[in-house]
Amino acid sequence: MNSTSRGWAARLAATLGVVALSALTLVPTAQAADPTGNIDFGRTGSIIIHKSEQGGTGTGTPNGSQAPTANAVPGVVFTAYPITSLDLSVAASWNTLASLTVPSTACDVPSLAGQTLGTGIASAPTDANGLTTLSGRQVAAYLVCETSAPSTVVDKALPFVVTIPYPYQNDWLYNVNVYPKNGLATVTKSITAQTGLGLGSTVTFPVTSDIAKIDPSNNFAYYRVTDPMATELTSPAVASVALNDGGTITTVPSTYYTVSVNGQTAKVEFTSTGLAWLKTQGGKKIVTTFTGVVSTLPANGTISNTATLYANTRAAETPGTTSDAVTTHWGDLAITKHDAQARPLQGATFEVYPAAQPYAATCSATVATGATPISVSGATTFTSAASGNVTIPGLFVSDSVNAPINSAYRCYVIKEVAAPAGYVLPADAAAFTAVRVTAGQSTAADVTVTNTQQGVPQLPFTGAGSQVLMISVGGGLLLLAGVGAILVRRRHRGTAE
Structure with a gap:
């Protein structure tokens, strides 16, 4: 995890667009500044949070004159902790704020060196437009932390300090708009068209995961892709790891990651060298191709499979993002x-x-x-x-x-x-x-x-039936011979007389 800290004034200036900072920019809705020169300590204000992805174009201003262009991130919760040790009615507190440092770890266990924090006030989750508001806030300085986010968020917004009211263009703004940004990553799974058609064939699952754009001061703490295969798939393996840059596919050097198989789960995990390289590839995609051999047939014939991406800039493990299931x-x-x-x-x-x-x-x-x-x-x-x-x-x-x-x-x-x-x-x-x-x-x-039964040659005549026939034919021939002999004898007698 990055432990870089920034002065409060520098960070706040960055959030207001004086310094372009991808982690946080401030942009309000249009509003009129307070007409009086002194702070109204009886007045309340609000922190209007617009949550968006890293990247985008433009910076925001707190009076709403311009806003950055970036994709909204819904479902994110922020908590504002009043810095109770700072009294904004005292000039010394403003001097303290000017030199205050806000480390990137300030929200791990919400704290600021040398300061005391009050009870945090949580916002509602950001809506479809990335918007949520912490309203009814008393005049004070607040440490604002991103405390809950969808699993697709891999780079949380850096902690920041904001005051109500906020000094801007020689006036005071009581409703301050801020634009903290996230690095997002999703994962999808596919199946390569099947070529082997019988049990024992290999099924190929390409898994595509985003490389989030992260704040320049942050680094990836981990980036891994896992495929827990169904029991019907044996010999789980990783066939390849590639970078998809707008449709151009290149092989990722094998020194950037390790491959392991534990039981039914195949895993690709990027090394420290690979994590540093990933930071330079924000906005592109990793394509991890897993394979498994179809060895048995479930009763319904359907084998389901998912993949999970684990990626974050914070060392603490967070729930991964799981792809939709594919089935074969x-x-x-x-x-x-x-x-x-x-x-x-x-x-x-x-x-x-x-x-x-x-x-x-x-x-x-x-x-x-x-x-x-x-x-x-x-x-x-x-x-x-x-x-x-x-x-x-x-x-x-x-x-x-x-x-x-x-x-x-x-x-x-x-x-x-x-x-x-x-x-x-x-x-x-x-x-x-x-x-x-x-x-x-x-x-x-x-x-x-x-099948049709085989035919056989005609059988020869044999047995008792044939013998009777032969006897009958033989007897007939003998009878004819006897009649012929009698006729010849009579003819001879007639001639002699």
């Missing part, structure tokens, strides 16, 4: 194999291929593409059991990022490559069957494939 959907494929009489067949072997039209309106109309079958949990062939069933344990369906987003199904094509003994293996196009895979574990067959 997977489903198994249950095949039933039987014969023409619907009896189960064991020993039929299948391969599965991507469909040429993976999200066709009717999967039955699509065909296979590619010459290599999909590997699922290291296997490329799947054989039916005695029940006739075979399950391909997990195929990619869709995800929440790439079109068609969260599709309920994906088309695949199975090919029978070996038939059970005694059955015909389908050939050519008949070997392929288009199927529809939905997310989750199947409770019934997704597709049924029938």
Whole structure:
């Protein structure tokens, strides 16, 4: 944490635009200055806080003649602590204020060296326009601290001292406008279009996190990005860390960060060298690419994943900013194999291929593409059991990022490559069957494939039936031979007479 302190007068002058200071500038709404020359100690005033991001353009003036341009920050709470040891009716107190130093740590445990603070008064959270007001404040000097902020705030406003009334252009302002600034950082997570389609494939998650613009006097105390992966994703790893500068991607030197994996959580944490470099890259983005291997299939087929950014200019740990969840959907494929009489067949072997039209309106109309079958949990062939069933344990369906987003199904094509003994293996196009895979574990067959029994050559004649036929034919031939012999004998007798 930066421990630099500034004189009260210098800091206050900076807040009023005399010195351009990104941590705090003062800009009021338009108002008339008090017409009298003396302070009215019976009058109350207000501290009007306009909360905005670091950066922007322009500086503000306390009389509202100009205001800086920057994005508003809602949801921030400030607390004003009256400095009770300073009596603004005494000239010596103003002299003390002129030399007062306000260290950047003054709000860690609200205090100022040599001074006494009264009970703090908290503001309402800043609204959508970054505005909140501490009204009804008595004439006094106040230490103002940012005491609560959304997790996206990584660089809190530096503490500052303001007086009511505030001396400006030879008059007194009782309603003082201030513009403390924050460094903000958000984080988003995405999924790279899936190329591996079976269990055992790698899913890639690019995580984009902002590099906040921080006050020049501050430094990053820490900057880390974590990805706590679901149990269905094994071998969590970091594939790359890159800088995105308006669309130009460059690799971040590996000496700027460390990579660690603890259980299911992969983490990138920037080193002191990397933190110093990050300070020079405000407004750009870090892209940390995480990977995990899809190893098991949950019952509903959906694997959810988030990432968290932890970044701040203060050493004390604060809650990180977590991205929206992304999801990837997977489903198994249950095949039933039987014969023409619907009896189960064991020993039929299948391969599965991507469909040429993976999200066709009717999967039955699509065909296979590619010459290599999909590997699922290291296997490329799947054989039916005695029940006739075979399950391909997990195929990619869709995800929440790439079109068609969260599709309920994906088309695949199975090919029978070996038939059970005694059955015909389908050939050519008949070997392929288009199927529809939905997310989750199947409770019934997704597709049924029938095999035709093999034909055999005609059997030879054998057995008792053939013997009867042969006897009958043989007896007939003998009878004809006997009749013929009798006729020949009679003819011979007639000739002799």
